[in-house]
Amino acid sequence: MTAQFTHDDWASTAETLDLDALLLDEHFQRIFGWTKEMAGDPRTIVDLGAGTGTGTFGLARTFPKATVVAVDQSETMLNRLRGRR
Numbered sequence: 004m005t006a007q008f009t010h011d012d013w014a015s016t017a018e019t020l021d022l023d024a025l026l027l028d029e030h031f032q033r034i035f036g037w038t039k040e041m042a043g044d045p046r047t048i049v050d051l052g053a054g055t056g057t058g059t060f061g062l063a064r065t066f067p068k069a070t071v072v073a074v075d076q077s078e079t080m081l082n083r084l085r086g087r088r
């Protein structure tokens with residue numbers, strides 16, 4: 004048996020991810036700080052399973068000289084990520 008994820012399912016998951024990002028902002032900021040200590044000076048970062056882009060934009064702020072590429076299988080997620088600032 005296979006299950007098909009619909010646009011509404013992805014939209015609902017996207018809402019949840021964005022709420023998580025708000026609630027866990029302090030935690031995410033700590034993780035970005037650790038990443039900076041460990042990763043050196045990357046030129047390219049691939050955020051695989053980027054969702055709505057919390058990690059993508061956090062990494063872009065943490066590593067301003069790097070090119071950050073967001074990859075996600077869901078067009079709904081990527082559209083939401085593209086609309087983000």
Ligand SMILES: C[S@@+](CC[C@H](N)C(=O)[O-])C[C@H]1O[C@@H](n2cnc3c(N)ncnc32)[C@H](O)[C@@H]1O
Nearest residue numbers: 020051052053054055057058074075076077080
């Ligand atoms: C739990 S969400 C995490 C989103 C984001 N990394 C975050 O921390 O907010 C997992 C994401 O991975 C994506 N994903 C799962 N399998 C994938 C695959 N094989 N290729 C690309 N994206 C995938 C899903 O579409 C979903 O947006």
